[in-house]
Amino acid sequence: MTVESVKPEAPVVPEPGEPPRAGGGVPVLGHGWRLVRDPLAFMSRLRDHGEVVRLKLGPKTVYAVTTPALTGALALSNDFIIAGPLWESLEGLLGKEGVATANGPRHRRQRRTIQPAFRLDAIPAYGPIMEEEAHALTERWKPGRTIDCTSESFRVAVRIAARCLLRGDYMDERAERLCVALATVFRGMYRRMVIPLGPLYRLPLPANREFNRALADLHLLVDEIVAERRASGQRPDDLLTALLEATDENGDPIGEQEIHDQVVAILTPGSETVASTIMWLLHMLAEHPEHADRVRDEVEAVTGGRPVAFADVRGLRHTNNVVVESMRLSPAVWILTRRAVRDTELGGYRIPAGADIVYSPYAIQRDPKSYDRHLEFDPDRWLPDRVKDIPKHAMSPFSTGNRKCPSDHFSMAQLTLITAALATKYRFEQVAGSNDSTRVGITLRPHELLLRPVPR
Numbered sequence: 198m199t200v201e202s203v204k205p206e207a208p209v210v211p212e213p214g215e216p217p218r219a220g221g222g223v224p225v226l227g228h229g230w231r232l233v234r235d236p237l238a239f240m241s242r243l244r245d246h247g248e249v250v251r252l253k254l255g256p257k258t259v260y261a262v263t264t265p266a267l268t269g270a271l272a273l274s275n276d277f278i279i280a281g282p283l284w285e286s287l288e289g290l291l292g293k294e295g296v297a298t299a300n301g302p303r304h305r306r307q308r309r310t311i312q313p314a315f316r317l318d319a320i321p322a323y324g325p326i327m328e329e330e331a332h333a334l335t336e337r338w339k340p341g342r343t344i345d346c347t348s349e350s351f352r353v354a355v356r357i358a359a360r361c362l363l364r365g366d367y368m369d370e371r372a373e374r375l376c377v378a379l380a381t382v383f384r385g386m387y388r389r390m391v392i393p394l395g396p397l398y399r400l401p402l403p404a405n406r407e408f409n410r411a412l413a414d415l416h417l418l419v420d421e422i423v424a425e426r427r428a429s430g431q432r433p434d435d436l437l438t439a440l441l442e443a444t445d446e447n448g449d450p451i452g453e454q455e456i457h458d459q460v461v462a463i464l465t466p467g468s469e470t471v472a473s474t475i476m477w478l479l480h481m482l483a484e485h486p487e488h489a490d491r492v493r494d495e496v497e498a499v500t501g502g503r504p505v506a507f508a509d510v511r512g513l514r515h516t517n518n519v520v521v522e523s524m525r526l527s528p529a530v531w532i533l534t535r536r537a538v539r540d541t542e543l544g545g546y547r548i549p550a551g552a553d554i555v556y557s558p559y560a561i562q563r564d565p566k567s568y569d570r571h572l573e574f575d576p577d578r579w580l581p582d583r584v585k586d587i588p589k590h591a592m593s594p595f596s597t598g599n600r601k602c603p604s605d606h607f608s609m610a611q612l613t614l615i616t617a618a619l620a621t622k623y624r625f626e627q628v629a630g631s632n633d634s635t636r637v638g639i640t641l642r643p644h645e646l647l648l649r650p651v652p653r
């Protein structure tokens with residue numbers, strides 16, 4: 198026997214195969230009808246079919262990934278870009294030249310322009326505005342009077358984003374217009390994403406007319422903001438100045454369309470996501486009075502009873518954990534998509550070039566394989582000695598990789614401050630007529646949360 202003859206053979210690497218197909222599709226709409234009927238349950242059950250599964254949405258085959266590790270691999274791989282049904286429908290709102298839908302060198306350049314406004318060391322400059330808005334929110338409310346949480350949450354989210362990043366005065370009238378426009382546009386876009394029946398949406402039906410009017414008003418608002426800044430002749434150190442003075446790859450000023458689309462691309466995700474998260478935080482304070490009390494106790498221990506300030510946020514560990522746990526169970530962004538730019542593989546399965554891939558942070562963040570008592574609201578799971586048991590990428594509400602939300606620090610600071618201000622001033626009770634069931638759209642939020650504030 199020669200030495201060669203006992204040498205182990207090179208291992209046979211199996212060709213990546215096709216992922217299993219999810220059950221329950223129907224002719225024409227495929228799995229689209231399930232996505233429409235009960236999207237959260239549908240996305241959550243996909244993990245039972247495999248780590249990567251095939252879906253039919255109308256005529257299209259779409260791939261879903263269902264494990265934290267594979268969502269991380271997807272977000273971090275250069276084989277996938279921002280594209281697909283979600284982004285195509287978002288382009289109708291965001292425009293084609295904004296950072297949220299750009300790819301490649303344009304995207305890198307745009308991120309460089311906006312990033313300084315969101316850096317950790319830029320956030321303290323926004324502290325006084327966040328503080329003022331958080332307290333103004335609680336002061337507007339009258340004990341015993343019902344709060345419409347949807348409009349109140351939108352209002353504060355829009356005001357903080359606009360006052361901090363665009364240094365706009367943002368009168369209530371304009372914030373109100375923006376909220377109305379966004380609500381209609383996001384509702385319409387969600388429908389267009391899930392049931393992509395293009396020509397139907399061009400018919401002169403009331404719903405389509407309402408959608409088009411809202412979209413037009415949104416763009417008009419942005420034009421007003423840009424025109425006002427130009428007319429003022431001022432150039433404060435803010436995101437809008439950075440956009441107005443940005444140059445392209447050749448060093449030439451960027452075009453008007455790109456400036457417009459960039460403002461839309463920053464303002465719209467900024468208000469919808471933060472507003473939805475505030476609604477869930479209000480809901481949590483009402484439904485978990487024991488946690489509301491713990492937040493109040495922590496805030497009082499840190500502040501000694503004075504109004505909570507931005508500078509206190511770093512000391513509010515438990516309040517921060519409450520925000521994180523609320524975002525785990527009720528993430529504003531519940532579905533994300535990518536598109537494969539070449540033939541590639543994920544989790545050992547073949548993904549063809551051009552394929553759309555979808556995943557749900559909601560499903561990932563409620564997976565019993567990642568979380569003990571996965572449906573329980575337990576902010577202490579984020580304490581240092583427990584957090585290490587949570588798998589990587591199992592909690593990624595701001596995503597990861599080159600498309601990670603630039604606003605993670607900005608958002609967490611305002612959400613923690615607002616939660617602290619709310620819990621120290623009031624207890625909350627749901628009132629008759631409140632509907633706290635989950636409303637699924639581009640973001641998740643309660644259908645119509647109505648609360649009564651009771652002074653502490």
Ligand code: HEM
Binds near residue numbers: 296470
């Ligand atoms: C991107 C979540 C607040 C601006 C994203 C993404 C997520 C996200 C998950 C990445 C999408 C992907 O991977 O495909 C959130 C959540 C927020 C929040 C949960 C608050 C609770 C904000 C705010 C702003 C903002 C306040 C701006 C004022 C953006 C922009 C992008 C983005 C511009 C696109 C980034 C890129 O493509 O490079 N956000 N976001 N977000 N977010 Fe946020």
